[in-house]
Structures are given as C-alpha cells and as structure tokens.
Amino acid sequence: MNYAVGENRINKIINLVALLILIMALIIGWVIPEDDFLPFAKESLPEAQTFVKVASSPLTYEGKVSDSQGKEQIIGYVVIDEATGYGGPITMVTGINLEGKIIGTTIAKHQDTPSFISIVLKHNYLDQFVDKNITDPLSIEKDIDRVSGATYSTRGIAKAIASGSHAVAKKQFGLAVKDEVIPFKFGLKEISVLLLVALMLIGVIFKFKKIRWVTLIGGLVFIGFQFNTPISLANVAALLMGNFPPIRENLIWYVLLVGIPIITFIVGRNLYCFWLCPFGALQEILAKIGGGSFKCCNKKIEAKLSKIKYVIVYLVLLGAILLKSPGFAGYEPFATLFSMQGFGVQWFILPVVLFSSLFIKRFWCRFFCPGFVINGVILEFRRLLIKLKNKFRYSRVEEGIPIENKVSTKE
Amino acid sequence: MIKKLTAKDIIFIVLFSVVVIMLLVNQYQVYQTIN
Numbered sequence: 001m002n003y004a005v006g007e008n009r010i011n012k013i014i015n016l017v018a019l020l021i022l023i024m025a026l027i028i029g030w031v032i033p034e035d036d037f038l039p040f041a042k043e044s045l046p047e048a049q050t051f052v053k054v055a056s057s058p059l060t061y062e063g064k065v066s067d068s069q070g071k072e073q074i075i076g077y078v079v080i081d082e083a084t085g086y087g088g089p090i091t092m093v094t095g096i097n098l099e100g101k102i103i104g105t106t107i108a109k110h111q112d113t114p115s116f117i118s119i120v121l122k123h124n125y126l127d128q129f130v131d132k133n134i135t136d137p138l139s140i141e142k143d144i145d146r147v148s149g150a151t152y153s154t155r156g157i158a159k160a161i162a163s164g165s166h167a168v169a170k171k172q173f174g175l176a177v178k179d180e181v182i183p184f185k186f187g188l189k190e191i192s193v194l195l196l197v198a199l200m201l202i203g204v205i206f207k208f209k210k211i212r213w214v215t216l217i218g219g220l221v222f223i224g225f226q227f228n229t230p231i232s233l234a235n236v237a238a239l240l241m242g243n244f245p246p247i248r249e250n251l252i253w254y255v256l257l258v259g260i261p262i263i264t265f266i267v268g269r270n271l272y273c274f275w276l277c278p279f280g281a282l283q284e285i286l287a288k289i290g291g292g293s294f295k296c297c298n299k300k301i302e303a304k305l306s307k308i309k310y311v312i313v314y315l316v317l318l319g320a321i322l323l324k325s326p327g328f329a330g331y332e333p334f335a336t337l338f339s340m341q342g343f344g345v346q347w348f349i350l351p352v353v354l355f356s357s358l359f360i361k362r363f364w365c366r367f368f369c370p371g372f373v374i375n376g377v378i379l380e381f382r383r384l385l386i387k388l389k390n391k392f393r394y395s396r397v398e399e400g401i402p403i404e405n406k407v408s409t410k411e
Numbered sequence: 412m413i414k415k416l417t418a419k420d421i422i423f424i425v426l427f428s429v430v431v432i433m434l435l436v437n438q439y440q441v442y443q444t445i446n
Contacts, residue, residue: 114444344440
C-alpha cells in the first residue's frame with residue numbers, strides 16, 4: 001500500500017517536472033533574440049554593397065552601392081515579412097528594384113512542415129514572383145499558381161511576399177495599394193467537414209452507433225484523401241507556440257483544433273479518434289479485412305508499450321518548441337498517405353503501420369498516435385476539474401452550506 | 412519474465428520496435444532538414 005502511494009507521488013512529481021520543462025521551453029522560445037537577416041538580404045538584392053535599415057515593421061532595408069568617389073546610391077529595397085503556412089510562420093526576404101518590381105525572394109526561416117517546403121522549392125515556386133509589381137495582390141490561382149500538395153505553404157509564402165512588398169510600395173514608393181479583402185472561405189471542404197461533425201454529434205447524442213461508420217468513411221474521404229486536413233501534432237505544436245492562421249481562410253483548422261477539443265471536454269469522450277479520424281478509419285477497415293484479432297498475449301507488455309506514446313509525444317513536442325518548428329512534431333504517417341508526399345524513412349513507416357493494422361486493431365492509434373495522447377490529456381483535465389468541483393462541494397456540505405446545483409461525474 | 416514470452420509476444424514487440432526505430436530515424440531526418 002505504502003509502495004503504491006509512494007509510486008503515485010513519484011509519478012505526480014515526474015509529470016509536474018515534465019510540464020515545467022515544457023513551459024520553460026515555450027518561454028525560452030519567445031525570449032530568444034531575432035535572427036540576422038542580412039545574409040538573405042544580400043541574396044535577394046545581390047548588387048547591393050551595403051544595407052541600411054529604414055523601417056522596422058515590416059523590417060525594410062535600403063540596398064546601396066558606392067561609386068568610385070565613395071558616393072552612395074540607392075539601388076533597391078529588401079523587405080522581410082512573415083505569414084503562416086501549414087505548420088507555422090514562414091519568413092520571406094524580398095528584393096525590390098527602383099522600378100517597383102520584385103527581383104528575387106528567399107525563404108529566410110520557417111517553422112512549416114519541412115516536406116511541404118521541399119515540395120515548394122522543388123517546383124521552383126519562388127521564381128513566379130520575379131518581375132511582379134510590388135502593388136500586385138499576388139493572389140493564389142489568379143496571379144500565382146499554387147503547388148498541389150503544399151497549398152497552405154504556397155499561400156503563406158505569397159502572403160508574406162505580398163504584405164512586405166505592399167508595405168514598401170506604400171512607404172518607400174508612396175504608391176496606393178488596394179489591400180485585397182480576403183473573402184471568408186466556405187467551400188466544399190468546410191461544408192463536408194462541418195456536416196461530418198454535425199453527423200457525429202447526432203450519432204453521439206442520439207446514440208446512433210451506425211452513423212459512426214458513415215462519419216469514419218466520410219472522414220477518410222474528405223478529411224483524409226480529398227482535403228488532407230487531419231489533426232496532426234504539428235498543428236497542436238503550432239497552437240502552443242501561438243501560430244494561429246487567419247480564420248477567414250482556415251475555418252476547418254479552428255473547427256478541428258479548437259471546436260473538437262471543446263466538444264471532447266463537454267461530452268467527456270474521445271470523439272475525434274473514433275468518429276472522424278481518417279487514419280483511424282483506414283485502420284478499422286484494414287482490421288476488418290485482415291481480422292485484426294492478433295493480440296499481444298501478455299497484457300502487461302501491451303499496457304507498458306501503449307504508454308510509450310506519451311513519452312514520444314512529449315519529447316517530440318519539446319523538440320518542436322526548442323527548434324521553433326512545429327513541423328518537427330508532425331511524425332504521423334498519414335500526411336505521407338493522404339498527400340502522397342513524404343521523404344526518407346516516412347515511406348517505410350507507412351507500409352509497416354498499415355500492414356500491422358491488418359492483424360492488430362488500430363495498431364498506430366493504440367501505440368503511437370498523438371491524437372490518443374491529446375484526447376487523453378483533455379479527458380484527464382476534465383476528470384481533475386470534476387474532482388476539484390466535487391471536493392469543493394463536499395467541503396461546503398461539511399460546512400453546512402446547502403448545495404443548489406448537482407454536479408454530475410457521469411461521462 | 413522471458414520465459415513467459417510467447418512467439419506472438421515477440422512478433423508484437425518486434426513490430427513495435429521497428430516502428431519506434433523508424434520514427435527515431437524520421438525525427439533525425441526532419442531535424443537535419445530544419446537545420
């Protein structure tokens with residue numbers, strides 16, 4: 001008995017220390033000084049010999065050359081601005097000549113998912129911006145072609161270049177720039193995901209368990225293959241690091257990252273994993289095909305192995321925060337599957353996981369998925385709050401104060 | 412403990428370990444891309 005109490009106390013201390021380290025890493029990430037962008041400025045405006053800072057929001061430099069008499073002459077501007085891609089902000093350094101045209105642009109730093117950035121670079125996406133006027137809106141699919149498989153990243157890059165060059169147009173060239181009003185994006189993607197969430201709620205509230213297969217297959221088709229927008233730990237890391245994409249263009253991001261956790265907290269059940277998750281759906285289908293009856297005979301081993309995912313999620317999150325790169329946390333194989341884009345060992349993880357799922361039901365979910373961990377944390381937090389509320393209620397009873405509202409602990 | 416391990420247990424542990432090792436390699440590759 002004493003041993004159990006002692007072990008419980010040690011677990012609590014370990015959890016607390018782990019939480020403190022995570023918070024400290026977040027604080028350190030915010031405090032670390034800004035990077036030096038001058039090497040990138042030289043890349044974007046190669047003819048310039050010196051750079052003089054002329055504005056700080058966004059950071060703008062004048063590029064100058066000296067003639068034989070030592071007289072300096074402005075030959076252009078370099079502007080540094082950022083916008084949110086898929087996993088986090090992308091900082092673009094853009095060189096502008098005196099005719100008001102973009103002459104070069106470079107990614108100075110980014111916290112986006114590395115595979116998306118490599119797709120962008122592979123398609124020479126940045127070349128499209130050369131020779132564009134600094135007053136151009138640089139809208140995706142109007143002025144600039146998007147790169148399929150990296151839509152969010154291409155949009156973020158275009159936005160960072162546009163906002164920087166528009167600022168130079170206004171401040172340095174005195175031009176009027178009509179800022180493009182971004183319409184509230186509400187298309188097939190938003191409708192289909194909202195419909196799936198609504199169906200899920202109907203199924204949960206009215207206990208129509210058969211709807212679960214409809215939402216799961218819908219999730220596989222729409223959240224997975226069609227729109228490739230499942231919840232990833234990279235999104236959670238981005239959220240923790242304060243990277244919020246604009247809601248007008250990313251409604252689904254907010255529905256899945258904010259709405260679903262709130263519903264999970266209210267209902268007290270892990271709904272995303274069992275009702276919506278496209279990768280969960282695929283594993284359940286595979287288990288139906290392959291039998292999914294293979295079980296580790298030793299329950300103790302299975303229980304111990306299933307706890308390792310908490311350590312993986314913690315370390316990966318810590319790494320993402322320290323590296324200031326939410327993309328580092330996106331270790332799930334579903335991005336490789338749904339976008340058919342991946343690099344290195346990711347192409348090996350996917351088949352091993354899918355093959356194992358034929359015989360071991362929800363192999364990835366149970367032993368590796370951060371979705372289970374995140375939902376577990378939300379539900380644990382809920383349990384803690386209910387416990388505290390009950391404690392408070394009983395202390396009021398002991399003090400003789402009548403209780404007006406009954407607190408339910410039912411989940 | 413080892414005596415109690417069955418063939419099924421070993422297959423299970425091997426599969427699990429393969430995925431863990433591949434995930435470690437993946438994180439290393441992602442780390443190299445970031446830096």
